[in-house]
Amino acid sequence: MNGASAANSPASPVPLDREFLLGLYGKMVLIREFEERVKFLFLEGTMPGTIHQCQGQEATATGVCAALRADDWITSTFRGHGHALAKGLTVQEMLDELFGATTGCCKGKGGSMHMGNMAKGMVPGIAIVAGGIPLAAGMALAFKMQRTTQVVACFFGDGAVAEGAFHEGVNMAAIWDLPVIFVCENNLYGASTRIDKVMKNPRVSARAAAYGFQGETVDGNDVLAVYAAAQRAAEACRNGQGPVLLELLTYRRTGHSRRDACHYQAKDEREAWFSRDPITRFATQLLARRDITQADLDAIKARIDTQIAQSVELAKQAPQPTLADLTTDVFA
Amino acid sequence: MPEITYREAIRHALAEELERDANVVIMGEEVAQFNGAYKVTEGLLAKFGPKRIVDTPITEAGFIGTGIGASMLGLRPVMELMFWSFYSVAFDQILNNAANVRYMSGGLINCPIVIRGPANGGTNVGATHSHTPENVLANHPGVKVVVPATAYDAKGLLKSAIRDNDPVFFLENTILYGEKGEVPTAEYLIPLGLADVKRQGRDLTIVTYGRSVIHSLAAAEVLHKEHGVLVEVVDLRSIRPLDIDTVLKSVAKTHRVLIVEEQKPFASVGSQLAYMIQREAFDELDAPIHRVATVDAPAIYSPPVEVEQLPNPQRVIKAALEMLG
Ligand SMILES: Cc1ncc(C[n+]2csc(CCOP(=O)(O)OP(=O)(O)O)c2C)c(N)n1
Ligand SMILES: [Mg+2]
Numbered sequence: 001m002n003g004a005s006a007a008n009s010p011a012s013p014v015p016l017d018r019e020f021l022l023g024l025y026g027k028m029v030l031i032r033e034f035e036e037r038v039k040f041l042f043l044e045g046t047m048p049g050t051i052h053q054c055q056g057q058e059a060t061a062t063g064v065c066a067a068l069r070a071d072d073w074i075t076s077t078f079r080g081h082g083h084a085l086a087k088g089l090t091v092q093e094m095l096d097e098l099f100g101a102t103t104g105c106c107k108g109k110g111g112s113m114h115m116g117n118m119a120k121g122m123v124p125g126i127a128i129v130a131g132g133i134p135l136a137a138g139m140a141l142a143f144k145m146q147r148t149t150q151v152v153a154c155f156f157g158d159g160a161v162a163e164g165a166f167h168e169g170v171n172m173a174a175i176w177d178l179p180v181i182f183v184c185e186n187n188l189y190g191a192s193t194r195i196d197k198v199m200k201n202p203r204v205s206a207r208a209a210a211y212g213f214q215g216e217t218v219d220g221n222d223v224l225a226v227y228a229a230a231q232r233a234a235e236a237c238r239n240g241q242g243p244v245l246l247e248l249l250t251y252r253r254t255g256h257s258r259r260d261a262c263h264y265q266a267k268d269e270r271e272a273w274f275s276r277d278p279i280t281r282f283a284t285q286l287l288a289r290r291d292i293t294q295a296d297l298d299a300i301k302a303r304i305d306t307q308i309a310q311s312v313e314l315a316k317q318a319p320q321p322t323l324a325d326l327t328t329d330v331f332a
Numbered sequence: 333m334p335e336i337t338y339r340e341a342i343r344h345a346l347a348e349e350l351e352r353d354a355n356v357v358i359m360g361e362e363v364a365q366f367n368g369a370y371k372v373t374e375g376l377l378a379k380f381g382p383k384r385i386v387d388t389p390i391t392e393a394g395f396i397g398t399g400i401g402a403s404m405l406g407l408r409p410v411m412e413l414m415f416w417s418f419y420s421v422a423f424d425q426i427l428n429n430a431a432n433v434r435y436m437s438g439g440l441i442n443c444p445i446v447i448r449g450p451a452n453g454g455t456n457v458g459a460t461h462s463h464t465p466e467n468v469l470a471n472h473p474g475v476k477v478v479v480p481a482t483a484y485d486a487k488g489l490l491k492s493a494i495r496d497n498d499p500v501f502f503l504e505n506t507i508l509y510g511e512k513g514e515v516p517t518a519e520y521l522i523p524l525g526l527a528d529v530k531r532q533g534r535d536l537t538i539v540t541y542g543r544s545v546i547h548s549l550a551a552a553e554v555l556h557k558e559h560g561v562l563v564e565v566v567d568l569r570s571i572r573p574l575d576i577d578t579v580l581k582s583v584a585k586t587h588r589v590l591i592v593e594e595q596k597p598f599a600s601v602g603s604q605l606a607y608m609i610q611r612e613a614f615d616e617l618d619a620p621i622h623r624v625a626t627v628d629a630p631a632i633y634s635p636p637v638e639v640e641q642l643p644n645p646q647r648v649i650k651a652a653l654e655m656l657g
Binding site: 048049050097100106108109110111112113114126127128129130159160162163164165190191192193197198199264320321322323325326327330 | 361362365366369387388389390391392393394417418420421455456457458459460461627628629630632633634635636637640641
């Protein structure tokens with residue numbers, strides 16, 4: 001099964017605003033360049049721990065978060081750098097965190113797998129597979145009880161669907177009509193294991209019907225299709241018609257984690273997906289417009305490269321925590 | 333004796349027991365096709381085939397529960413947790429089924445399952461991935477808990493664990509996987525519940541287990557060379573059953589006890605040990621029992637601080653000198 005060809009995304013209404021489109025493009029490039037730079041820093045040995053990166057999946061985070069308001073929330077996973085950048089965390093606070101600095105978004109306590117910033121609507125990354133799903137339902141319950149119109153977008157992978165927490169969480173959200181967008185980034189693999197080995201029914205969005213709520217499969221490498229689907233989902237949630245499950249078909253261009261050389265992805269599968277890279281595809285769409293030129297796109301990339309390079313230098317000098325910081329923040 | 337890594341020692345134990353008993357099966361995430369997240373099960377799929385070496389979905393409650401059920405009817409599943417940190421997802425199965433079923437069936441059902449995988453901090457992966465649950469597990473009568481420090485111990489203990497008729501939880505260490513040690517080629521078993529004196533001494537007993545054994549031995553070396561102090565290092569190897577006799581023998585010799593554990597101090601293995609030692613050997617003690625444990629906070633990501641959060645040779649030396657002071 002080539003997941004993407006089975007995508008059934010309705011024609012997306014292309015928003016015509018030039019700045020908005022360039023904004024989406026810039027966000028995706030920011031995520032890609034951030035990840036490439038971080039990969040380099042890890043390989044060079046500058047950074048400890050492990051990393052799970054999202055090169056190739058930039059359209060999911062970007063499209064979903066573009067449909068959210070600043071006061072909406074997201075939950076993320078061990079693979080959270082893209083979600084964080086899309087939700088508005090800064091390159092600096094994230095690099096500082098990766099360098100373990102007190103100026104990092106989690107004061108150097110969380111690291112790559114646990115990035116978050118409450119002020120930006122992102123709880124620290126939930127690195128236990130599926131652990132964020134019931135949590136997101138609970139956040140949505142708070143919105144509902146407090147009569148706000150906020151929504152929460154809950155990111156997770158195809159692998160999470162096998163965990164009990166997925167089923168328990170979506171069912172709770174369904175029976176209480178909670179404003180949650182469950183965003184499954186189906187990249188065909190949970191670590192090295194292909195989904196057809198671990199799911200008899202590989203159509204993740206079909207799970208929604210089993211629990212009595214809406215689900216949709218979308219081309220997750222088409223940022224506008226993702227944006228449109230997320231907008232519809234957010235609208236439904238705000239109108240009391242949540243939850244919604246979005247299955248976004250996408251593909252990971254790098255290994256699962258730092259130590260994974262990714263040999264299990266078949267060559268033809270990789271090539272097919274690389275030819276559908278979300279950034280190059282969107283660039284082609286943008287360049288078809290009269291008011292966007294290659295020079296515009298180049299300028300965006302140049303600006304981002306400079307920004308990241310400067311942030312890396314600052315992060316390397318950022319203050320490190322001491323033993324005294326270890327035992328703060330444990331209790332309220 | 334040939335030197336092999338801790339990882340290879342575990343692999344050899346698995347292969348030998350798979351060979352010996354057709355009821356032994358290995359299940360877990362990424363154990364078959366990918367050869368294990370930490371390559372412990374490398375080559376086993378090729379040798380024993382997909383009926384014996386089974387990849388599961390990411391579903392800890394599901395696959396651990398499945399393994400427990402299969403063990404109740406005669407299989408001997410050896411389940412790999414990619415990290416012991418994920419045991420909490422399967423805790424109902426571990427606690428209510430594995431630990432209780434024998435008792436509740438009036439001794440009619442055994443649960444000969446092994447759950448194994450790494451449980452350690454020190455790799456800067458943060459709080460959710462650095463749990464050391466040996467105390468939590470050992471709190472439940474009906475289960476056995478083993479934490480090997482060396483390749484030799486890992487192999488002999490794992491073979492015993494697989495043959496044991498109770499649930500055995502086997503806690504490894506990602507930092508030790510690459511460490512080499514002498515392991516005989518001839519078959520051997522190490523009984524569960526037998527501590528090992530890793531270094532003889534007379535001034536102070538360090539009671540420890542897991543990677544802290546390595547830190548304690550390094551500290552003992554420095555204490556000897558630089559301070560003339562002779563430290564005895566007792567490696568528990570098995571947390572439950574606990575070999576208190578070997579500990580007490582050492583206490584009777586040195587009269588001073590320092591517990592070193594990579595473990596949050598509150599209600600830890602060391603707490604239990606300290607209780608047992610003072611209860612059984614109060615008159616032997618010349619000083620209060622002292623302890624070096626993980627500093628009591630969730631595992632921090634910060635690399636320089638995590639080193640200080642965990643036991644390390646410097647912290648052990650400092651505590652030992654305080655006691656002898
Ligand atoms: C409960 C739990 N089990 C196992 C893991 C180890 N692990 C981390 S990511 C991962 C694969 C997840 O696959 P998927 O949900 O598809 O997300 P993707 O990596 O593709 O983004 C695994 C097994 C974990 N973090 N949590
Ligand atoms: Mg996946």
